[in-house]
Amino acid sequence: MKKIFVLFCLISVCCFSCKKDKIEVDINNCSTAFSTQGLTLFTFSPFTTEELNDYDERVRRRQIPNDFLKRMSTHELFVQFIHMDMAKDVVLFNTMQQGFRGAIERFNMLQELYEHDDVAHYFTKTLSEVDIKEMKENECRFYYLCLQMLSAQKEVIGKMNKSQTINYINTLSQITREIAELSLKDPNWQSLSSYDFIMIGYGNIMIKYEYQPFMELMQSNGNVRSFMDGFIPLGKELIGLFENCMITFYEQFNS
Secondary structure, eight states: OOOOSSOGGGSOOOOOOEETTEEOOOOTTSOGGGOOTTOOOOOOOOOOGGGTTOHHHHHHHTOOOHHHHTTOOHHHHHHHHHTSTTGGGGGGSSSHHHHHHHHHHHOHHHHHHHHOTTHHHHHHHHHHHSOGGGOOSHHHHHHHHHHHHHHTSHHHHTTOOHHHHHHHHHHHHHHHHHHHHHTTTOGGGOSGGGGHHHHHHHHHHHHHTTOHHHHHHHHHOHHHHHHHTTSSOOOHHHHHHHHHHHHHHHHHHTO
8 A cells, every 4th residue: 555645543533423323414515415314324433532543443443234234225325435434534545546445445335335236327327417516615525526436436337338338428528627617716626636537437438348549558658557556646648648548439439
């Protein structure tokens, strides 16, 4: 694992305001897709001061018991993760991809999420319905980041049929334009990392279909493979390479 920017022991620990089997979270100015209202979620026990420095123990305490886990819907699993106090650990890694791949390896709610047959439908539909312009508060932007990055992973792309793949690519294209527009007036969208999930999604689609120009690009350009593996951050050159490959892939795939 690459070096983490901040020591986990410095992470502030927050506790949920809970009712039995419920996590109530105020999401003013957020999409209803991120709301906990009406969902049955697992109520985690608060961390104690003594456990703060034991990261492995903190991860263990955030696993959902199997009998509860298996009853949860795809949407409940996603919402459970985004509101979990350890979810924001993903931003402590050198790259977003590295952070989210680490979360998938550590938390059984995400492992179970990706086992669901409807995961491709759920993510393509939800991603297309959430209005990026609504994401004004930091909490909302984090929830949206999770939606973006979790939808771009190979576990979701691998379950997409052709129609879902086309819809997903069209959604990414629309989001690309919206991010470019928002970046002109909102500094929160000016970082190249705003396009991380788009390029990860493009790459995983082309890998799934073994699109030869992209496969050759990964062989000839080590930065392309390193970005997909989460070892290096996104750069302008990489964005151009991914987009050029995706344009030609889409023309052939959608013909």
